[in-house]
Amino acid sequence: MEKNALLAERNRGFFRAKKLLVLNVVSSPGSGKTTFIRETAVRLGARLRVGVIVGDLATDNDAAKLRTAGIPVIQITTGTVCHLDADMVSKAARQLDLDQLDVLVIENVGNLVCPADYDLGEDLRVVLLSTTEGEDKPLKYPPMFHSAQVAVVTKGDLAAAAGFDRAQALANLQRVSHHAEVFELSAKTGEGMNAWLDFLAAQHAAAQSERT
């Protein structure tokens, strides 16, 4: 863990030198991370070039989905390990042409517990909460939600069918992640995506001005 903290800081320095904005995207399995990342990358298009590192226990399904959309992607398979660590990310990042990218998105293993303790050297930790999971998840997984700078409510298109209690969900996020920027969207329909993309572009611009 202490070794991971050091390697994460090394990653952070490396990514800063490469002028990359780096996101660590975490959530439950099936909250829609891959679709969210794909739509983010595709919609940013030429505005900001996005590369992705994907972590899963097994399969390269997510990498294949992203690659089909023309996104540069490296898949990490962790075997039985329930999170990515800074060393895995460092090795995977070297396989991407980072000089051609503005934003590096790390899609962590689907898990609301283990990844909370592992800094990867990211600028922003982005936690997803899908409307079909239930509004109580921030209260039930406080370390993860508390550690995130951004919370994104996904699958807005399923909110009504799932009986999602939006007010309660936002209140729970406010309670556990009161410091976090909150976005509500559907990557599937595109609703709410623009506010998220504008935020990302502003974060990227701010990081650039800090680093030059």
Added chain:
Amino acid sequence: MEKNALLAERNRGFFRAKKLLVLNVVSSPGSGKTTFIRETAVRLGARLRVGVIVGDLATDNDAAKLRTAGIPVIQITTGTVCHLDADMVSKAARQLDLDQLDVLVIENVGNLVCPADYDLGEDLRVVLLSTTEGEDKPLKYPPMFHSAQVAVVTKGDLAAAAGFDRAQALANLQRVSHHAEVFELSAKTGEGMNAWLDFLAAQHAAAQSERT
């Protein structure tokens, strides 16, 4: 881990002496474990008496939901630990009046990775896969799905809205959990619950005849 294996066997012996059928219910966060367990207990009613041990990192929301339905329940909060272990279950079980129960359901922490390695002394491991999570989850979390004797596809009522590919999901379950009994249901609407309850009653009866 080795200590857990021994304690799990001790639990198994203890539960057998108490003539309990014990389920370890695992899934992603938000797959509907609590609603599934509540509906199982309520619908079994006088046929079989069900008690529950619930594991969460934080809150006793799930225990409160079950208690409101008249179900005997003990909540374990694990802090930052991503799974229950045999010792936690042993201590919690002692707080229930086991002689008044036929079935003990253990609702594990919502996590498709960590709980796979921890035997709790259960008779059946039951993994839930909700229609809103995506059909690829068995392939992406093979240790958990492979370790289960029963797989339950939940949230059938949301399958159409979520664009759930049922044939693909069943093929993926068949590939990773080919030995598992598969049920498809909606705890919310009740559809498909009877087949599951009949299976449970048959498992309980079989266990009783073995143990006398």
